[in-house]
Structures are given as structure tokens and as C-alpha cells.
Amino acid sequence: MSPLSERKMRVQEKIVLRIVGKGLIPFILLFALYVQFHGDYGPGGGFQAGVIFAAGLILHGLIFGLDELRRAVPPLVVEIGIAIGALLYGGVGVVAMFLGGEFLSYGVLDPHDPAHGQHLGILWVELGVGITVAFVMLGIFYAFAGRSQR
Amino acid sequence: MSSMVEMILFAFLILLTIHIATLRNLFAAAMLFGIFSLLSAGLLTLMDAVDVAFTEAAVGAGIATVLILGALGLTTSEEKPRLIHGAWAKVVVISTGLMLAYGVLDMPAYGDPDAPIHRHVAPHYIEASEEEIGIPNVVTSILASYRSYDTFGETTVVLTAAVGALLLLGGAKPKPRTVGDPASDGEEAE
Numbered sequence: 001m002s003p004l005s006e007r008k009m010r011v012q013e014k015i016v017l018r019i020v021g022k023g024l025i026p027f028i029l030l031f032a033l034y035v036q037f038h039g040d041y042g043p044g045g046g047f048q049a050g051v052i053f054a055a056g057l058i059l060h061g062l063i064f065g066l067d068e069l070r071r072a073v074p075p076l077v078v079e080i081g082i083a084i085g086a087l088l089y090g091g092v093g094v095v096a097m098f099l100g101g102e103f104l105s106y107g108v109l110d111p112h113d114p115a116h117g118q119h120l121g122i123l124w125v126e127l128g129v130g131i132t133v134a135f136v137m138l139g140i141f142y143a144f145a146g147r148s149q150r
Numbered sequence: 151m152s153s154m155v156e157m158i159l160f161a162f163l164i165l166l167t168i169h170i171a172t173l174r175n176l177f178a179a180a181m182l183f184g185i186f187s188l189l190s191a192g193l194l195t196l197m198d199a200v201d202v203a204f205t206e207a208a209v210g211a212g213i214a215t216v217l218i219l220g221a222l223g224l225t226t227s228e229e230k231p232r233l234i235h236g237a238w239a240k241v242v243v244i245s246t247g248l249m250l251a252y253g254v255l256d257m258p259a260y261g262d263p264d265a266p267i268h269r270h271v272a273p274h275y276i277e278a279s280e281e282e283i284g285i286p287n288v289v290t291s292i293l294a295s296y297r298s299y300d301t302f303g304e305t306t307v308v309l310t311a312a313v314g315a316l317l318l319l320g321g322a323k324p325k326p327r328t329v330g331d332p333a334s335d336g337e338e339a340e
Contacts, residue, residue: 035204040285043200045293051208058216079316086309089302104298115284122285122294129305136312137213143319144220 021063028056036130040119046126050133057134058141066145078139085132092124152196159193177219177227184215197260201289271296 036049061069093104101108106121108114166186173179187210194203258265279291293301 039290040287042287043204043289045201045290048201048204048208051205051213055208055212055216058213062216082309082312086305089305093298093302104302106295106298115282118283118295119285121298122283122290125294125298125301126290129301132305132309136308139312140217140315140319141220143316144217144224147224147319 017063021059025056025060028059029053032056032134036126037123039126040122046129047133049126050130050135051137053130053134054137054141057138061141061145066142070142073138075139075142078135078142081131081135082139085128085130085135088128088131089125092121092128096121156193156196159189159196162189163193174229174231175227176222176225176229180215180218180222183218184211187211187214201287 032049032053035044035052036046039045039049057069057073060072092106092109096105096108097103099108099111104121104125106118106125109117109120111117163186166182166189170179170182170186173182187206190210191203191207194200194206262268275288275292275296279288279296280286283291283295285291
């Protein structure tokens with residue numbers, strides 16, 4: 001057994017870490033969603049939300065072990081998620097083109113109220129950024145942590 | 151009062167940087183990098199750049215520290231003593247720093263309303279974004295709508311970075327095993 005996995009075993013036995021982590025992680029994930037969807041009104045947006053969401057999941061992985069996290073979020077989901085976010089972003093642009101506007105000009109998404117179209121566009125685009133960033137961070141963590149376990 | 155706080159934060163940043171440069175223990179250096187990011191986030195908050203401060207705190211103090219710790223797990227926590235004394239390296243670093251400081255002298259003063267950056271498109275964003283986009287956070291309006299191409303490019307950069315990291319570090323999932331294929335059997339022997 002490598003030194004790192006021994007250290008990880010020791011971390012997993014810490015009862016305080018486990019209890020506090022278990023209580024805290026749902027709130028971190030919820031806070032990430034708040035940052036994601038409240039970015040129009042306060043500081044934050046897709047990038048920050050994605051990072052915070054990934055941080056919550058990585059915290060789970062550090063406390064309960066990489067295998068637990070891999071069971072919760074399989075690596076295949078991560079790899080697909082990385083692409084889905086960017087595709088969602090580009091997709092919003094293409095939809096705007098089909099509706100008669102330019103690429104990524106959201107005004108046409110709602111023909112009656114351009115400002116509302118902008119709202120919709122920003123919401124979807126930020127969601128795309130959030131999805132990509134969250135899964136990218138998780139994927140890089142998997143790559144690092146999985147290497148040390150091999 | 152706030153300029154006093156800024157001065158103290160800047161002083162701490164400089165002290166931290168010098169300390170990190172002389173540290174041999176990589177674990178302590180990683181932790182101090184996290185503190186550095188957190189102090190930077192505090193500074194940015196004082197400068198009313200809350201969106202940037204938020205990103206700095208989440209990325210610099212959060213994810214980056216975790217990833218550095220993950221990388222540390224693959225190596226030792228103590229830096230190897232260097233054989234070559236880096237006198238030339240010090241000269242290069244210090245002279246580059248002095249040149250950068252000299253270049254900053256040419257920039258407009260902090261908060262100067264007549265600075266070129268405040269006279270181009272910024273007034274339009276501040277005055278018209280409420281009507282054109284209809285959301286209160288101007289930073290989000292600029293990032294996600296006015297400068298949407300840039301943000302799309304950034305998302306693609308993040309995607310590309312992840313693809314590169316996954317390819318270099320061996321991917322997120324274990325190697326698939328193909329049974330009975332002589333070519334792959336040879337590779338598995340390593």
C-alpha cells in the first residue's frame with residue numbers, strides 16, 4: 001500500500017471529519033446552486049458555482065474515499081458532463097441563429113421581449129459554464145487521485 | 151481607513167511571497183499559497199471587485215490548493231536540496247520585477263475616472279445594460295451577453311485543459327482491458 005492511501009485510510013477514520021463533512025457537504029452543494037442561479041443579481045455565476053460544486057464533491061472524496069465518490073459520480077458521467085456543458089453553451093448560440101439572430105445574440109430567444117430573451121440566454125449559458133467547470137475540476141481530481149491509488 | 155487595511159494586506163502578501171520562496175517544505179508552501187489567495191480575495195473585495203474576489207477565493211484558495219495537495223500525494227512533501235545555487239535566477243527574477251514595477255508607473259492611477267478603460271464602452275454598459283439586458287449585475291451582463299464570445303472561448307479553454315490533463319494523467323477511469331488481443335497483452339505487461 002502506498003503512503004498516500006495509508007494516509008487516506010487514516011483520514012477516513014477521523015470521526016470529527018466524517019461527521020462535520022457529512023453535515024457540511026449538502027450546504028456547500030446548495031450554496032453552489034445558489035451562486036449559479038443568483039449570479040444575475042449578486043456576485044457569482046457559472047464559473048464560481050461550478051468550482052464550489054466540485055469542491056463539495058472533492059471534499060466528499062477526501063473524507064470518504066475516492067471509491068465512494070466514484071460510485072456517486074462515475075468517471076464516465078464526468079467525461080460526458082465536461083462536453084455537455086460546452087455543447088449547451090454553443091447550442092444556445094445555434095438556437096439563436098435558427099431563430100433568425102446572430103450566434104449567441106439572446107435577444108431573439110423571446111421575440112416579444114428581447115430583455116427576457118437575454119435573461120433566458122444568460123441562464124442557459126451560465127448553466128453550461130457551470131456544468132463544464134464542475135466536471136472539469138472533478139475530472140482533474142480523478143486523474144490526480146486515481147494515479148496515486150494505482 | 152480602508153487604504154490602511156489595503157496596505158496591511160499588501161504587506162502580508164509580500165511577506166508571504168518571500169516566505170514561500172524560501173520554504174523547503176512543499177506541504178507548508180501549498181497551504182501558504184491558499185492563504186495568499188484568500189488575502190488577495192480580501193484585497194479585491196476592498197476594491198469592490200466582488201466577482202473577481204469570489205473567483206479568487208473559490209479557485210485559488212479552494213480548488214487549486216486541493217489539486218496541489220493531490221499532486222503532493224504523488225511526490226514527497228520535502229523539496230530536494232538544489233545543487234546549483236540560483237544566483238542568476240535571483241538576478242533575472244528581481245530585474246523582471248523591477249521592470250514590471252517601472253511599467254506600472256505608466257498606468258493611470260487606481261480609480262481614475264479619466265482612465266482609458268472607463269471612457270470606451272464601460273459607460274454604455276453601466277447606463278444601458280439595465281434596459282438592454284435587464285439584470286442588475288453588470289458583470290454578469292458583460293460576461294454572459296456583451297462578451298459572450300469571450301466566455302464561450304474561456305469555456306472551450308477549460309474543456310481543452312481538462313482533455314489535456316485527462317490524456318496526460320491517464321484518464322478518469324482505469325484502462326480498459328481487452329482479453330485475447332496480443333497487441334494489448336504486450337502493453338499490459340508493463
